[in-house]
Structure formats: structure tokens, C-alpha cells
Amino acid sequence: MxxxxxxxxxxxxxxxxxxxxxxxxxxxxxxxxxxxxxxxxxxxxxxxxxxxxxxxxxxxxxxxxxxxxxxxxxxxxxxxxxxxxxxxxxxxxxxxxxxxxxxxxxxxxxxxxxxxxxxxxxxxxxxxxxxxxxxxxxxxxxxxxxxxxxxxxxxxxxxxxxxxxxxxxxxxxxxxxxxxxxxxxxxxxxxxxxxxxxxxxxxxxxxxxxxxxxxxxxxxxxxxxxxxxxxxxxxxxxxLSNLGVNAIEPGVAALTIGTSGAIRVVTDQPQLDPHGRLFCYYLAPHRWVIGGPVNNGGNVLKWVRDTFFDGASYATITQLASQVPAGSHGLLMHPYLNGERAPLWNADARGAYFGLTAQHTRADLSRAALEGIGFNLVQVAKLVQQLTGPFKSLQATGGFANSATWRQLLADIFATPLVIPDSFESSCLGAAVLGWVSLDQVTDLTAVAQLVGHEQIVTPDSSAVATYQRLYPLYQELTTAYQPLFGKLAALMTKKD
CATH class of the missing domain: 3.30.420.40 (ATPase, nucleotide binding domain)
Structure with missing residues (x-):
């Protein structure tokens, strides 16, 4: 090459x-x-x-x-x-x-x-x-x-x-x-x-x-x-982020959390959600990316930092969150601080903490926010899986992959091994691989497997998995309950303004 x-x-x-x-x-x-x-x-x-x-x-x-x-x-x-x-x-x-x-x-x-x-x-x-x-x-x-x-x-x-x-x-x-x-x-x-x-x-x-x-x-x-x-x-x-983390085979999903986030899977032909909730985008011949984008990812952690920690480092916040057990002592957060695309597709969506008590601390609030981001992405993943089948692994990309706390938490919430490739800037690597394919210097996109480097695998913790699987139905029930209220609140605030 x-x-x-x-x-x-x-x-x-x-x-x-x-x-x-x-x-x-x-x-x-x-x-x-x-x-x-x-x-x-x-x-x-x-x-x-x-x-x-x-x-x-x-x-x-x-x-x-x-x-x-x-x-x-x-x-x-x-x-x-x-x-x-x-x-x-x-x-x-x-x-x-x-x-x-x-x-x-x-x-x-x-x-x-x-x-x-x-x-x-x-x-x-x-x-x-x-x-x-x-x-x-x-x-x-x-x-x-x-x-x-x-x-x-x-x-x-x-x-x-x-x-x-x-x-x-x-x-x-x-x-x-x-x-x-x-x-x-x-x-x-x-x-x-x-x-x-x-x-x-x-x-x-x-x-x-x-x-x-x-x-x-x-x-x-x-x-x-x-x-x-x-x-x-x-x-x-x-x-290209899917390509850059080698998530281009059936059952291998890419999980991205940067400022926003997404779940994406590559299939060999277009697949469309009957309810219009997921995207279907072309990558290359016989490579289509099915998935859903979320508005609320790392920007929610930034809000936690700015609101509760006076600009402390993200490492400090995630370290505090790591000291809180799975489930944040009974605290759930819906992370819709910026409206939401998938799975709600509701620009009026708003965030909420549920279950707050006088015993909860900043550390609990922080972990609940991380868990809320994860639960929301699980909701998107379940929609994708209805079209593409179950995930056998998640290839992780985005700023969250640098945090051991986030990595373990997401592996536990998804109850799926989380794979973190060493590849640097996945979309840039994906673009480069397309370039080499264009110049006939590699045979096809599967060449990326030799370029992503060493992979770390985070195994789900069975105890945390059990906790999250008990909490997730409540998270979903609350999401359903909140949906009709978002528009009412938005209308009230519009009238007030």
C-alpha cells in the first residue's frame, strides 16, 4: 500500500x-x-x-x-x-x-x-x-x-x-x-x-x-x-466508523459515544424499519449500515460536570461513579437533555432523574447519568436487532472507550462483550481503507481486520448484568409514561415565552 x-x-x-x-x-x-x-x-x-x-x-x-x-x-x-x-x-x-x-x-x-x-x-x-x-x-x-x-x-x-x-x-x-x-x-x-x-x-x-x-x-x-x-x-x-472498528460482519455492532451516540450494524442489503425509526445508509456495494443515532452521549456527562462538579475532569467524575454499585442506589436518569432522535424521535423530549432521595450523592447522579445513556442505547439496539438479529459483540468507538468505568458499565448494560480496537480515529481509518480499495491496493473492505490493531475485550460482570436486567423494564416503562408529557411541557413553555 x-x-x-x-x-x-x-x-x-x-x-x-x-x-x-x-x-x-x-x-x-x-x-x-x-x-x-x-x-x-x-x-x-x-x-x-x-x-x-x-x-x-x-x-x-x-x-x-x-x-x-x-x-x-x-x-x-x-x-x-x-x-x-x-x-x-x-x-x-x-x-x-x-x-x-x-x-x-x-x-x-x-x-x-x-x-x-x-x-x-x-x-x-x-x-x-x-x-x-x-x-x-x-x-x-x-x-x-x-x-x-x-x-x-x-x-x-x-x-x-x-x-x-x-x-x-x-x-x-x-x-x-x-x-x-x-x-x-x-x-x-x-x-x-x-x-x-x-x-x-x-x-x-x-x-x-x-x-x-x-x-x-x-x-x-x-x-x-x-x-x-x-x-x-x-x-x-x-x-466509516463501523468500517474503522471492523464492525462490518453480521452480528458485529458498532457502539459509538462521542458528543452524541449511535448503534450501527452492517448488512448485505437494505433493511428498513416498518415504523421508520431506524436509518439505512449505503457504505459500499453490498454493505448497508442499519442503525439509530442518539442526541445524548458525552454531552450529558459534560452537563453533569458543569452542573455538579464545577468543571472537574471527566476522569474524576467517572472514578467517583465507579465507586457506586450498578443501579446507582435505585436512581434512574433519562438523559434527554437535548431532545432525542432514536429511539424516541421527539425533539420535545426532556431529561429526568427518577427515584431521588436525600441519601443520593453527586456520585450517584453521575453514575445514573452514565447508566441512562447506556439504557437509552439499549433501546435503540433492540430496535436494530429486530431487523438484523442478535449481536454477538459490540465494537466500541468514541471518547467513552478511553474510560474503564464506561467500558465495563456498557458491557454490563448490554450483557454483551465489548471490544475496543486500538484503531485511532475510526472514521479516518475507514476513509483510508476505502481509499486503498479505490486504488486497488487492498482487495476489499475486510482488509481492515489487519489494520485495527490489538483489541481489548471487556467481559460483562454477571452480578451487574442481573441488576441492569431488573432495572431496564422500569426504565422502559418510564420512557413510555413520559412520552405524552414532553409535548405538554413544551407547549406550556412556548406559551409562557
Missing amino acids: QPMLGVDIGTTSTKVVLYDANGQVAASANHGYPLYQDLPGMAEEEPAAIFKAVLTGIQAVLPQAKQPIGGISFSAAMHSLILLDDAHQPLTRMYTWADNRAKAAADRLRALPQAHQLYLNTGTPLRPMTPLAKLAWLAETKPNLLAKARWVVDIKSYVIDQLTGQLVMDYSIANATGLFNLQHFDWDPLALKLAHIQAEQLPRLVDTTAQVIGLKSALATKWQLNPQTPLIVGASDGC
């Missing part, structure tokens, strides 16, 4: 990893950018700031390559949306998946008679996160702005266009827009009509291993690269 750059354009930062000819990490860089949340529901970022982070990251790691690189392969967060003018300049900031202002538009889409057919066409739940919902919202609230848009793109399409002058979008990112027909591998006419755009406004569709040739000469000179160095378009970060 030739060295490969894996570039992961994330929600809060861009990671760039240089892999050497043996697939080992040779260098890495990580550059962040601001998230603008000036209005209720807003979650926007500046495309120029993200592009600068990409350039800075590539510039930082390239000089450490000991031989010419084979290519630059990309991963990116799903559901991003940018409107461009004729000159390919942004008319808007980037709307991220977390921007919730399209809630009313999404509600109206779900109320349409064609709503379920639209989900079956696209594999994407009809929710505010999607570009489809955001375009419908813009058509209602800012029709003049939408009318000015010559191009409707995602952040990866924008970055590759800035690097090469070519607008393309891979099937994986397109699949997550809500505008892509997963049966026909083309834009869906019904979705386009509801989004108030034309197919001609969207980038050219390509496979995830497609190469874009023609790096702009100024960048090629600056980076001392051949202008013909291929840029591999790559896929979405969630799909």
Missing part, C-alpha cells in the same frame, strides 16, 4: 490522520471550529472555517510522510446543508444535523399521506436533522434565499469543490439527506418536490470509492503533491 491521508470532517473539528504504507498511524492533527447557537434550535458553522481546518490539518501531517501518498480520502458528518450561488460561494452558513429549527416542517412532512413511502424510498427518518426537512423549512421561512441558491450541497461536497473545482456527492452522504432513492441510486422525485429544489441543483452522484482528479495547482505546489493525486470521495462518518 501507499501512504494514505484520512480526513474526517466532524461536527466540532476536522481530524486528519496520515497512515503509512503498513496502515499504521504516522501523524495526526485535529482542528476545531465554533458552533453558532445564537437562536433557539440553531446549530450552524462557517464553511470557510471548516475548510481552513481541513487545509491546516493536511498541511500539518503531510510533511511527515516518508514516501509519496497514494491519495486523500474523506469522511464527513451526515445531514449538513449549505446553499451556494453561481460562483460556488456560500449563501448560508452550514446547517448541521443538530439544527432543530425545521421541527415544524418535519412534523408536516410526517403528516403527509406519502410520508411512509418517502421513508421506504430514502431509508432516512423524516426528522428535523435532514436536509430534506431543512429545505422545506427554508422554503416556508426564507423563500427568497432558497430561490437564490444555484447549488445545494453538504460540507464534504463543498470541501472537495474548494480543493478541485468539482462538485460531487457520494451515495452514502446523499443517502442521509432524505433526498436519495436507495433503490434507484438517484435523487428521489417526491423528496425533491417536497424540498422545493431540482435535481440539477445537487452535486453529481458518485460511489464512495470514486476518485476526483485535479487538485488545484496552488494547493498542489504548497503541499508538494502531484496535481493528479486522487481525492477519494469517501462516505459518511457513521458508516
Whole structure:
């Protein structure tokens, strides 16, 4: 293999990893950018700031390559949306998946008679996160702005266009827009009509291993690269995270907890939830990722830190939580501090502690929060298993995998062995593997098994498993009881405001 750059354009930062000819990490860089949340529901970022982070990251790691690189392969967060003018300049900031202002538009889409057919066409739940919902919202609230848009793109399409002058979008990112027909591998006419755009406004569709040739000469000179160095378009970060932790075989699920979280399993053909609660996204030929995303992951632990611990380190908090027995002395937490996608798909969802007594401490509150995140992900996992069958192992990725307390707690809550690969930045590694496949330097995606490195296996503790299996039905019962109350509370607060 030739060295490969894996570039992961994330929600809060861009990671760039240089892999050497043996697939080992040779260098890495990580550059962040601001998230603008000036209005209720807003979650926007500046495309120029993200592009600068990409350039800075590539510039930082390239000089450490000991031989010419084979290519630059990309991963990116799903559901991003940018409107461009004729000159390919942004008319808007980037709307991220977390921007919730399209809630009313999404509600109206779900109320349409064609709503379920639209989900079956696209594999994407009809929710505010999607570009489809955001375009419908813009058509209602800012029709003049939408009318000015010559191009409707995602952040990866924008970055590759800035690097090469070519607008393309891979099937994986397109699949997550809500505008892509997963049966026909083309834009869906019904979705386009509801989004108030034309197919001609969207980038050219390509496979995830497609190469874009023609790096702009100024960048090629600056980076001392051949202008013909291929840029591999790559896929979405969630799909590539599965690949990067070697969770691409039947029964092997990827469990991710970063700021948010997800459960994902790879199958050989599309599988759709009859109730539209799970996504089905393309990764590569005969590789489809089935799963559900949650809004509430590490951001809940951050809230615990900021609220109860005055900014103490996460290590301190998890160490305290480790001293509390499974079940947190009878305290349950529903972690819906940021609304929720799967399993509730309810932007009005709110968090709650249940079972509080005067004897509970900050340590109990902390452990209950970690357990609540886990229980919520178990609810998602059970939906996935209805389609794909039971899990034989969970491949762990995300910041939580660095904590022994979190690792053991999740193995116990899932009652399933938790496997932690040594692979660094799983989405970057997944992008790199796609790059090597594109260049015919590995035969197929299964080559990742030789690249993820040593794996640690966390075995469930039978005593803790028994406790969690007694508590989980109560957690579910409370979830069901809370659901009709979320909307009532939201309506009261809206009226008050």
C-alpha cells in the first residue's frame, strides 16, 4: 500500500490522520471550529472555517510522510446543508444535523399521506436533522434565499469543490439527506418536490470509492503533491466508523459515544424499519449500515460536570461513579437533555432523574447519568436487532472507550462483550481503507481486520448484568409514561415565552 491521508470532517473539528504504507498511524492533527447557537434550535458553522481546518490539518501531517501518498480520502458528518450561488460561494452558513429549527416542517412532512413511502424510498427518518426537512423549512421561512441558491450541497461536497473545482456527492452522504432513492441510486422525485429544489441543483452522484482528479495547482505546489493525486470521495462518518472498528460482519455492532451516540450494524442489503425509526445508509456495494443515532452521549456527562462538579475532569467524575454499585442506589436518569432522535424521535423530549432521595450523592447522579445513556442505547439496539438479529459483540468507538468505568458499565448494560480496537480515529481509518480499495491496493473492505490493531475485550460482570436486567423494564416503562408529557411541557413553555 501507499501512504494514505484520512480526513474526517466532524461536527466540532476536522481530524486528519496520515497512515503509512503498513496502515499504521504516522501523524495526526485535529482542528476545531465554533458552533453558532445564537437562536433557539440553531446549530450552524462557517464553511470557510471548516475548510481552513481541513487545509491546516493536511498541511500539518503531510510533511511527515516518508514516501509519496497514494491519495486523500474523506469522511464527513451526515445531514449538513449549505446553499451556494453561481460562483460556488456560500449563501448560508452550514446547517448541521443538530439544527432543530425545521421541527415544524418535519412534523408536516410526517403528516403527509406519502410520508411512509418517502421513508421506504430514502431509508432516512423524516426528522428535523435532514436536509430534506431543512429545505422545506427554508422554503416556508426564507423563500427568497432558497430561490437564490444555484447549488445545494453538504460540507464534504463543498470541501472537495474548494480543493478541485468539482462538485460531487457520494451515495452514502446523499443517502442521509432524505433526498436519495436507495433503490434507484438517484435523487428521489417526491423528496425533491417536497424540498422545493431540482435535481440539477445537487452535486453529481458518485460511489464512495470514486476518485476526483485535479487538485488545484496552488494547493498542489504548497503541499508538494502531484496535481493528479486522487481525492477519494469517501462516505459518511457513521458508516466509516463501523468500517474503522471492523464492525462490518453480521452480528458485529458498532457502539459509538462521542458528543452524541449511535448503534450501527452492517448488512448485505437494505433493511428498513416498518415504523421508520431506524436509518439505512449505503457504505459500499453490498454493505448497508442499519442503525439509530442518539442526541445524548458525552454531552450529558459534560452537563453533569458543569452542573455538579464545577468543571472537574471527566476522569474524576467517572472514578467517583465507579465507586457506586450498578443501579446507582435505585436512581434512574433519562438523559434527554437535548431532545432525542432514536429511539424516541421527539425533539420535545426532556431529561429526568427518577427515584431521588436525600441519601443520593453527586456520585450517584453521575453514575445514573452514565447508566441512562447506556439504557437509552439499549433501546435503540433492540430496535436494530429486530431487523438484523442478535449481536454477538459490540465494537466500541468514541471518547467513552478511553474510560474503564464506561467500558465495563456498557458491557454490563448490554450483557454483551465489548471490544475496543486500538484503531485511532475510526472514521479516518475507514476513509483510508476505502481509499486503498479505490486504488486497488487492498482487495476489499475486510482488509481492515489487519489494520485495527490489538483489541481489548471487556467481559460483562454477571452480578451487574442481573441488576441492569431488573432495572431496564422500569426504565422502559418510564420512557413510555413520559412520552405524552414532553409535548405538554413544551407547549406550556412556548406559551409562557
